[in-house]
Amino acid sequence: MKIVLAAPNYPQPRGNTVTVRRIAGNLEKIGVRTEIVSITGENCFATLPDADLVHGFHAYYFHQFLQQLDQKPKSYIITMTGTDLNADLYNPEKRPDVLSTLEGAKAIHVFDEAAKTTVLQEAPQFEGKVFAVAQGTSDFSSAQSSQLEKEAGTFLFVLPAGIRKVKNIPFAIDALRKLHKTIPNLRLWLAGPILEQAEADIVFALVEEHADWLTYIGEIPHAEMGVVFENADVVLNTSHSEGQPAAILEAKGYGKPVLVSNVPGNNGMVINGKNGYLYNDQKQFLYYAAKLINNNEARQRIGMQAKQYAADHHSPSFEAEALLKIYTSVTQQDNT
Template identity: 70%
Template sequence: MKIILAAPNFPQPRGNTVTVRRIAAHLEKLGVQTEIVSTTEEVKPLPFGDLVHGFHAFYFYQFMQKLAERPDPYIVTMTGTDLNVDLFHPQKRGGVLSVLREAKAIHVFDEAAKTILLKEAPEFEYKVFPIAQGATGFPPSGLPLEKEAGTFLYVLPAGIRKVKNIPSAISALGKLHKKYPHLRLWLVGPVIEEAEAEIVLDLVERHSGWVCCIGELPHSEMGAVYQQADAVLNTSLSEGQPAAILEAMSYGLPVLVSNVQGNSGMVENGSTGYLYNDEQEFLDYAEQLINDDEARQRLGQRAKQYAAEQHSSIREAEALLKIYKSLLQ
């Protein structure tokens, strides 16, 4: 069996690239041949495969419109903005629903995502499959940058774009930094939107004494970042199921994340991390993480246990393979 995995912006270091590479690696362990293609580069005829698995419904829809011959069968994974934004966008909704309608199966990351989709398109119920993302492991690696001794390091792993709401993290932590001058923040991720990058990089320059923008890193080096972090942030306005937060949890790190669908599907407030609704809650939780070693360790241990039990990469691949086989019989 050969599966073509079609993802946007591949091989750029974004969430979809992390997801398809992880799935491909574990499908290969199960004896499945895979090939990854980008849906946002120059369109070429699809390579031969028994089935095409597209990631991000709207990008996949656009890709399909450019193909001389459309694949059949295909399935679609809804990864985040396609579910939470594009599905409700007047100019994009039709494309999203069109590509899902022709799909033989639709993969979402959790039951909450399934509920959102079926509220808008209940006719898809028979072919929607919630399968949790697997956690990605990392080989040992070094990092040119080292955390300063005696500091408390927050890491925010995200590509720089408006939906990630990075300026809010700098602004809020700036208030805490006045009280805790040993606080540090690393931003890790590529520039995706130039206009947002201007705002973020201006803030980084103004707070250069404690904020560092590392920029784009090979995904294999993220393990070295997590090893130095004390806590990991996600300030997104919208999420699917962020791989970076799942990776941080698998490292036993406490996470402080915005209370949006995707984050809330992984993080149980006060148990496996903290969910915040506004800046004051963010500040309260962020300060607690700095001051309460016991709470930080407890959250990290529970997060690691949750990631191991609920986000097995091999179980993710096995569940997808079961769908592939059922469609090809």
């Protein structure tokens, strides 16, 4: 079987690229051939490669892509990855295109049961073809780097995110600035590519202002992110909106406690006080951040439970097998 994975902005270093590469690698391990194509930008395909099935990512962008194809695929499934689920589905201008994509899909894949509920609340006609399959973890075992090492005697927060407004990076800087006044050994690394220049201008001005404790370590190749997570004491996600952020899942796989905004996507993979913390406002963020710094026992316990949660609920082999089951079902329907 061959599957074409069609993702927006590929191969730009974004969440969808990380997701499709992980899925492709794990599918290959169980004998499924894959090919990844971009559905946006200068690398966008006009003609799809031959395959048994197309697996699209991001319902709105995939709809735009379908309109410009020389020949539309016989069948496709779609993964809703974040903004299409949390924003485009509710946008009056984009909603018809999202629903059109879902209508044409033989199956709809989401990352958790909460996302499945959201889809069915908005479009109950798709009952029976929405499948929740959690993301698997990535393998960083081959990553090697001696370039990154936190300062001795410091407590390091890491915020892995592309620089764009939805990631709400200035929130983390402003909150930790207040904490740094009383905990001067606090440090923050920002890791991710520049995706919106206007937001980058804001972030880099803050980096320059707080250079004594805040560092932008740049765009780190995904294969080397394991080194970043190893250095971290706590990993952050401050996004306004999320799908199911792979970086937080990966951090948990390293046994790192996470402190994340209480939004769909994040709250589907973090049990507050058990395998991480969910915050609703800056006051809660500062409370949990201080607790993680000052309570070694709690930090270690939450990190261990985070690692166990990732192993129990985010198996890469389970993800691949579950997707293969969907692919097989669709292709069998096509052949009957």
